[in-house]
Amino acid sequence: xxxxxxxxxxxxxxxxxxxxxxxxxxxxxxxxxxxxxxxxxxxxxxxxxxxxxxxxxxxxxxxxxxxxxxxxxxxxxxxxxxxxxxxxxxxxxxxxxxxxxxxxxxxxxxxxxxxxxxxxxxxxxxxxxxxxxxxxxxxxxxxxxxxxxxxxxxxxxxxxxxxxxxxxxxxxxxxxxxxxxxxxxxxxxxxxxxxxxxxxxxxxxxxxxxxxxxxxxxxxxxxxxxxxxxxxxxxxxxxxxxxxxxxxxxxxxxxxxxxxxxxxxxxxxxxxxxxxxxxxxxxxxxxxxxxxxxxxxxxxxxxxxxxxx
Numbered sequence: 001x002x003x004x005x006x007x008x009x010x011x012x013x014x015x016x017x018x019x020x021x022x023x024x025x026x027x028x029x030x031x032x033x034x035x036x037x038x039x040x041x042x043x044x045x046x047x048x049x050x051x052x053x054x055x056x057x058x059x060x061x062x063x064x065x066x067x068x069x070x071x072x073x074x075x076x077x078x079x080x081x082x083x084x085x086x087x088x089x090x091x092x093x094x095x096x097x098x099x100x101x102x103x104x105x106x107x108x109x110x111x112x113x114x115x116x117x118x119x120x121x122x123x124x125x126x127x128x129x130x131x132x133x134x135x136x137x138x139x140x141x142x143x144x145x146x147x148x149x150x151x152x153x154x155x156x157x158x159x160x161x162x163x164x165x166x167x168x169x170x171x172x173x174x175x176x177x178x179x180x181x182x183x184x185x186x187x188x189x190x191x192x193x194x195x196x197x198x199x200x201x202x203x204x205x206x207x208x209x210x211x212x213x214x215x216x217x218x219x220x221x222x223x224x225x226x227x228x229x230x231x232x233x234x235x236x237x238x239x240x241x242x243x244x245x246x247x248x249x250x251x252x253x254x255x256x257x258x259x260x261x262x263x264x265x266x267x268x269x270x271x272x273x274x275x276x277x278x279x280x281x282x283x284x285x286x287x288x289x290x291x292x293x294x295x296x297x298x299x300x301x302x303x304x305x306x307x308x309x
Contacts, residue, residue, distance in 0.1 A: 001166075005120045007243070011236040012125055013167055015229050017136075017174025020129065022225040024137050024175065025182040026218070032141055032183075036190045040145055050307035052146055057300050060156060060293060070290040077294070078301030080281055084274055085302050093197075095263050095271045099278025100285070100295045103259055106252040107283055116248050119240040125167070132172035135162040140179035143195055144187045148303040151180040152293045182221050189214040 001010040043049050057074060064070035077100060084092045139158035143149055155173045164172060184195035185202065189209045194200045202209065202217075209217060243251075264272045285295055 002116060002119075003114065005117045007116075007119050007240050008121050008236055009125060009167075010170060011232060013127065013170040014174030014177070015232040015236075016125070017132065017171040017176075018178040018225060019229040020133055020171075021136060021140075021175035021178035022182070022222055024133065025179055026222060028137055028141075029182070029186055029218070032144070033186065033190055036144055036186070040191050040193075043145060047307065049146060050304050053148070053300055053304050053307070056146070056149065056153065056157060057297065057304075059160075060153060060291070063156075063160065064290050064294070066288070066290050069288045070294050073285040073288060073290055073294040074297035074301075076281060076285060076297075078297035080278065081298030081302050082305070084278075084298075089267060089270055089274065091267050091271070092274070095267055095275035096278050096298060098259055098263065099275045099280075100282040100298060101292065103256050103275065103279045104282025104286060106256055107279065108286060110249050110252050114248050116244050116246075119244050121237055121240070127167050127171055129171065131162045132164055132168045133175060135159070135164075136172055136175035136179060140176050140183060143180040144183045144191070147193070147195060148296070148299040150293070150296050151177045153296055154180065156291070156293055178221075178225065182218075185209070185214065185217050185221075 001007060043052075061067060061070040061074060080100075081096060084096045135158040139154050140151075142154055142157075143151070151173065155169070155176050158172065158176070159169055162168075162172070181196055181198065184199040187193045187195050188199045188203055189211075192208050194203055206213065260272060260275065263275045267274070282295065286292060
């Protein structure tokens, strides 16, 4: 959409979805908290988690037109993830995920000489909200119980049932993004399990939140989410005006250099090597023409084996 001049619409749709997602979280977090512990303990007792993870992974592969290539992408990224996550490197997810999903995409943009055209700043966006919001409310709680499942994977699975168009999907993705983040704090509070880096940071600083502290987190989510919606709209307009006048290739090169420097500082020389390997792995997987969400095998395979073994 950005290349077609519709970058503002994409930002508006996802940020609007995030705003609605905040209110969904406020509405359903209490009823979910009543059943979450029982459901999670039952899933552990019957070893249901790896079965569900395998099922979701197979589902994402089988819905692809190029099924074998999708499986190949899952396997390659899974083996890479198994290797990187088990060599004792500092902050392994930084070079692994950045390479697979970030720098690889920018290298392809440089190769294709991507240009950003004139952006259309359209205030009014008409979209059906009912189906995306119902799908978000029903699908996003999966993130509480299933580790290594991303918001993108949840959105793809949910869309198989709701059959949304592009704009509705972006709206739903924004809603699911904020819900999976918010539910990660709920999972920490109820199950003492971390599902996102933010939840890990909270746990490392304060341990498992008490009831009063979780209510403070929920209040913070509500206030900051509403403010962020208006801030995102304001900043996106300014940024897009700058972006359409800027050489996108130079932006990508500068970003790759900054990411490389950060990786070298945080994860050391070996982390930089992992970034390079992950980047070329990402480029190869993207070039196969399957959904990039299959590269989440880098976390899913490790998690599946952990629960099976």
